[in-house]
Amino acid sequence: xxxxxxxxxxxxxxxxxxxxxxxxxxxxxxxxxxxxxxxxxxxxxxxxxxxxxxxxxxxxxxxxxxxxxxxxxxxxxxxxxxxxxxxxxxxxxxxxxxxxxxxxxxxxxxxxxxxxxxxxxxxxxxxxxxxxxxxxxxxxxxxxxxxxxxxxxxxxxxxxxxxxxxxxxxxxxxxxxxxxxxxxxxxxxxxxxxxxxxxxxxxxxxxxxxxxxxxxxxxxxxxxxxxxxxxxxxxxxxxxxxxxxxxxxxxxxxxxxxxxxxxxxxxxxxxxxxxxxxxxxxxxxxxxxxxxxxxxxxxxxxxxxxxxxxxxxxxxxxxxxxxx
Amino acid sequence: xxxxxxxxxxxxxxxxxxxxxxxxxxxxxxxxxxxxxxxxxxxxxxxxxxxxxxxxxxxxxxxxxxxxxxxxxxxxxxxxxxxxxxxxxxxxxxxxxxxxxxxxxxxxxxxxxxxxxxxxxxxxxxxxxxxxxxxxxxxxxxxxxxxxxxxxxxxxxxxxxxxxxxxxxxxxxxxxxxxxxxxxxxxxxxxxxxxxxxxxxxxxxxxxxxxxxxxxxxxxxxxxxxxxxxxxxxxxxxxxxxxxxxxxxxxxxxxxxxxxxxxxxxxxxxxxxxxxxxxxxxxxxxxxxxxxxxxxxxxxxxxxxxxxxxxxxxxxxxxxxxxxxxxxxxxxxxxxxxxxxxxxxxxx
Numbered sequence: 001x002x003x004x005x006x007x008x009x010x011x012x013x014x015x016x017x018x019x020x021x022x023x024x025x026x027x028x029x030x031x032x033x034x035x036x037x038x039x040x041x042x043x044x045x046x047x048x049x050x051x052x053x054x055x056x057x058x059x060x061x062x063x064x065x066x067x068x069x070x071x072x073x074x075x076x077x078x079x080x081x082x083x084x085x086x087x088x089x090x091x092x093x094x095x096x097x098x099x100x101x102x103x104x105x106x107x108x109x110x111x112x113x114x115x116x117x118x119x120x121x122x123x124x125x126x127x128x129x130x131x132x133x134x135x136x137x138x139x140x141x142x143x144x145x146x147x148x149x150x151x152x153x154x155x156x157x158x159x160x161x162x163x164x165x166x167x168x169x170x171x172x173x174x175x176x177x178x179x180x181x182x183x184x185x186x187x188x189x190x191x192x193x194x195x196x197x198x199x200x201x202x203x204x205x206x207x208x209x210x211x212x213x214x215x216x217x218x219x220x221x222x223x224x225x226x227x228x229x230x231x232x233x234x235x236x237x238x239x240x241x242x243x244x245x246x247x248x249x250x251x252x253x254x255x256x257x258x259x260x261x262x263x264x265x266x267x268x269x270x271x272x273x274x275x276x277x278x279x280x281x282x283x284x285x286x287x288x289x290x291x292x293x294x295x296x297x298x299x300x301x302x303x304x305x306x307x308x309x310x311x312x313x314x315x316x317x318x319x320x321x322x323x324x
Numbered sequence: 325x326x327x328x329x330x331x332x333x334x335x336x337x338x339x340x341x342x343x344x345x346x347x348x349x350x351x352x353x354x355x356x357x358x359x360x361x362x363x364x365x366x367x368x369x370x371x372x373x374x375x376x377x378x379x380x381x382x383x384x385x386x387x388x389x390x391x392x393x394x395x396x397x398x399x400x401x402x403x404x405x406x407x408x409x410x411x412x413x414x415x416x417x418x419x420x421x422x423x424x425x426x427x428x429x430x431x432x433x434x435x436x437x438x439x440x441x442x443x444x445x446x447x448x449x450x451x452x453x454x455x456x457x458x459x460x461x462x463x464x465x466x467x468x469x470x471x472x473x474x475x476x477x478x479x480x481x482x483x484x485x486x487x488x489x490x491x492x493x494x495x496x497x498x499x500x501x502x503x504x505x506x507x508x509x510x511x512x513x514x515x516x517x518x519x520x521x522x523x524x525x526x527x528x529x530x531x532x533x534x535x536x537x538x539x540x541x542x543x544x545x546x547x548x549x550x551x552x553x554x555x556x557x558x559x560x561x562x563x564x565x566x567x568x569x570x571x572x573x574x575x576x577x578x579x580x581x582x583x584x585x586x587x588x589x590x591x592x593x594x595x596x597x598x599x600x601x602x603x604x605x606x607x608x609x610x611x612x613x614x615x616x617x618x619x620x621x622x623x624x625x626x627x628x629x630x631x632x633x634x635x636x637x638x639x640x641x642x643x644x645x646x647x648x649x650x651x652x653x654x655x656x657x658x659x660x661x662x663x664x665x666x667x668x669x670x671x672x
Binding site for chain 1: 434463505
C-alpha cells in the first residue's frame with residue numbers, strides 16, 4: 001500500500017486502466033502536453049502518445065459527442081471536463097444521445113466523464129458547482145462521487161469497466177488535501193454500494209464527496225456531547241444505495257442529509273422522500289436537509305463560506321435533531 | 325461568390341464506368357431509389373389510415389442523394405443517416421418490413437416501439453440511430469472517425485445533416501475537431517432548401533453551406549442532389565480521400581423537399597413555382613431517363629424492377645402488420661447496458 005492523495009489515486013486508476021486496455025483513451029482540454037488543469041494526466045501523453053491522450057479544441061460538445069461515437073465503435077473513452085461546470089455545454093450529448101441509446105437502439109455507450117467539481121477556493125459561479133443532481137434525474141446515466149483516495153481509484157476503474165455512460169465527480173477540494181493508503185494493485189469499488197464512514201447509534205448523516213469530512217468533524221463535536229452519529233458516504237448517487245440508508249435510519253430513527261449542491265430538487269430531496277415512503281414508522285423526528293442555499297456559488301470568501309455548508313451548520317442541525 | 329467547388333453534372337456512361345459502376349450497379353441504385361420512395365409512400369398511407377402513431381416524415385426528393393452516398397460507402401464504413409435519408413437504410417440492406425414495423429411501433433421494429441419514424445439503425449450494417457436533435461449526430465460520427473484513427477483502421481464515418489442543422493453549434497464543433505485532427509469523416513449536407521418553414525437565407529448567410537468547409541481546413545463541394553451519379557462520384561472521391569488519410573470533406577447536396585416538413589404540414593409557405601420546378605427535377609424520373617438513354621433500360625427491365633419492388637413492399641407490409649405490439653411489461657428493461665451488451669462486432 002502506498003499513501004496517495006485523492007488526485008494521485010485518480011491518476012493511478014486511470015493509468016492502470018490505460019495500461020491494461022488499449023481501447024481506453026483520454027480526451028479533454030489541455031490534458032496532454034499540460035497534463036490537465038489539475039495535473040491528473042501529468043506524464044500520460046509521454047507514456048501513451050498523442051492519440052490516446054488527446055488535446056481537444058475548446059469544444060465540450062465535440063468532446064462528449066466524439067466520446068459517444070468512439071464508444072459505439074468499441075473504444076472506452078474517458079473525457080475530462082476542465083471543470084464540472086462546463087458539462088452544461090455537453091448536456092445534450094449525455095442526456096439526448098448517450099443516456100438513451102441503449103434503451104431505444106440497443107447500442108451501449110461506455111464512456112466516463114471526469115468532472116472536477118465543488119467549491120471552497122473562491123472559484124466563483126462557474127468553477128465551483130456540484131451539478132450531480134441534474135444528472136441523477138436522467139435514466140441511463142450513472143453518477144459517482146468518491147470521497148476517499150481508495151474509492152476514487154476503485155470507482156474510476158469500475159466506471160471505465162462499466163458498459164454505460166458514467167459521470168465521475170471528483171471533488172477539487174479533496175485533490176491534494178486528502179491523503180490515504182491506496183492498494184497498488186488493480187481493484188474495483190462497486191457502483192451503487194454505500195460505505196459506512198463512521199458507525200453510530202443515535203443519528204444518521206447521509207452525504208457524499210467533500211461533505212463527508214464536514215460531517216466527520218461535526219460528528220466529533222456531537223460525540224463529545226455523548227451523541228453517537230453514523231455517517232453514510234453514499235459514494236454513488238445514481239444508482240444510490242437505498243438499502244444502506246434505510247438500514248441505518250431503522251437503527252438510529254433520525255436522518256440528516258447533507259450536500260454541497262443547492263437545496264431545491266437536490267439529490268437530498270430524493271433520499272428524504274424515499275425514507276418518508278419506506279421508513280416512516282421508523283422515524284423519531286423530522287428529516288433534515290443541510291445544503292447550499294438556492295443561489296449561484298459566490299466568489300468572495302465570506303460569501304462562499306456562507307454558501308457551502310460548514311461544520312458549525314451541521315453541528316447545529318445535528319444538535320436540534322438529537323434534542324427533538 | 326462561392327468558395328466551395330461546384331461539381332459538374334455526370335453525363336456520359338464512360339464517366340460512370342470510370343467511377344466503378346456497371347449496368348447492374350446502376351439498375352440496383354435505381355431499384356433502391358424506388359424502394360426508398362415506395363417505403364415512404366406506403367408509410368404515408370399507413371399514417372392516413374391511422375396505423376402510425378405520432379407524426380410521419382418523408383424524404384421525397386432526397387432519394388438520389390441518400391442512395392448515392394450510401395452506395396459509395398465501404399462495407400466497414402459507418403454513418404449517421406437522418407430522417408430524409410431512408411435511401412441509406414435501404415442501400416445498406418435494412419429489410420423494409422422492419423422499417424414498417426418501426427413506423428407502426430411494433431415489437432419487431434429495430435427499436436421495438438421505443439422510438440418511431442427513422443429513429444432507428446441496424447448497428448450490424450454500420451449505422452447509428454439518429455436523435456431528433458439532428459446536428460448532435462455530427463460529433464458522434466466524428467467520434468467514430470476518431471476511433472478508426474486511433475486504431476489505424478482504414479474506415480470512414482459519414483455524417484449527415486440538413487441546412488437547418490448547419491446553424492447549430494454541434495456542426496461547428498464537430499467540424500472543428502474533425503479538421504484539426506484530419507479525421508476520416510465525410511460530412512453530407514442535404515440542403516433541401518427548407519428547414520420546416522424556414523428558407524435557406526435565414527439559416528446561413530454564405531452562398532453555400534459547403535463554403536464553410538474552407539474555414540475548418542478541408543474541402544467543400546456543392547453538388548446537384550438530384551443527380552444520383554454526380555453525388556456518387558463526389559461521395560466516392562471524398563470517402564476514399566478520407567480512407568487514405570486525406571481528412572474530411574463537406575459535400576452539400578442541393579436537393580428538394582417535395583413535401584411538407586412532415587405529413588401534417590401542407591408547406592403553404594413554399595412558393596408554387598418551386599414545387600413545379602422540383603417536379604421537373606424529380607431525382608427518380610431524372611435517373612430513369614438517364615438509364616433509358618444511356619444503358620438501354622427497356623420497358624421489360626423497368627417492369628421487372630417495378631414489380632419486384634411492389635412485391636417486396638406488399639410482403640413487407642403484411643409481415644409488419646403481423647408483428648405484435650410491444651409489451652408494456654418490458655418498458656424499463658435495458659435502460660442500462662450489461663457487460664453482455666458489449667459482445668458486439670464493434671467491441672470485440
